[in-house]
Amino acid sequence: MSEFRFAVNVTPKPGILDPQGRAVEGSLGHLGIQGVSAVRVGRRIELTVSAVDAGAARETVDRLATELLSNPLIEAFDVERLDGRP
C-alpha cells in the first residue's frame, strides 16, 4: 500500500445561482478593484488515500467526491494530485 495525496475542488455548476459568489463580486467595488467578474465560491477538500496504486486511489477519491463531497445536481468537482507524483 502507498499513500496518495489529493485535493478535491467543488464549485457550483455553471448556471447554478451562487449567492456567495455574487456577494464577493459585489464587495469588490468597495475595495476599488475593477474588472473582476464571474466569481464563484466553492470549497476545497484535501485528503490522503492509502491504496495499492494511484489508479485505485483515484477511484476512491472519485467515488467520495461524487457521493459525499459534492452534490452532482448542483456542483461540479475536479481532482488534483498534491504529492507531485504521476
Next chain:
Amino acid sequence: MTRIGVVVFPGSNCDRDTLAGVELAGGVAVALWHEQADLDGVAGVILPGGFAYGDYLRAGVIARFSPIMRAVSAFASDGGLVLGICNGFQVAAEAHLVPGALLRNRGLRFLGRDVRIAASRSDTPFTSLVEAGRPMRMPIAHGEGCYFADKAELDALEREGQVLFRYVSADGRPAAEGDREANPNGSLRAIAGVLNARGNVAGLMPHPERASEAILGSDDGLPILRSFVGAAARAEQGGWPPVVGAAAAVPVGVAS
C-alpha cells in the same frame, strides 16, 4: 394508537417541538436516535429541523450516512411514510428520497420569520386534511432553503403533481421567484415542499410543528401533522393506498 418516529440527529433542534406536534395531532411520538439501525416499528417517520451534524460540508449530507437513515431509506422504498421538515427536507434531498436540492438563500442571510404556503393537492398522506390552495401561515428558519432543480425536472415535478407546497401571497397566489416578501429564500417556482414520485415521502421547508397550536401564533400547521398521523394509521391497517404518486394524481379543483 399510531406511533410516529422522530429522528434525533446530533444537532437536531426541532425534535422536541415535532414530538409535541405529533402528540397534538393524535399520534404517539417516539424519538429515534441517529445511531439506531431500526425504526422501532413506527408507522411513519419525521426528519425534524435543526443542524444535523452541524450542517458541515452541505446541510443534510452527513446525516444521510447515519445508521438510522439506512433504515429510513429502506422504510421509504417499502412505501413507508416519511416527512422531512426544514433540515429534515435537506437530509431527505441529500439522501435522494425527494427530488431537488436546497441552496443557500438568495439573500445569503438566515431567515427566521413567518411565511404563507399553500398545498397543491389534498389527496396525499401529507395533505388529506388540508384544503388545497388555502394560505397557511407558519415560520421558516433556515439558511439554505432555496429550492433548486433543473428546468426539465421542475417541469416534470409540476406535470406529475409533485410540487406539494408553494410559497404564496396573502391572497393565496403563488409567489413570484423575485418576490422576497412572499418567497423569501428565492425558491425556484416558489416551491416550499415536494413529493417523491411514489407519493410516500415529502419534504417541506417551513415548520408545521411550530404552528401547531394557537398559543404559538398559528395552528395552520396542525392539519399537515394530522394528515400524516392519519395516513400512518391507515397505512398500519393496510388502508392507505401505498401509491399516491403521479398515476393517482388528480388536478386540484377537478376532484369531486
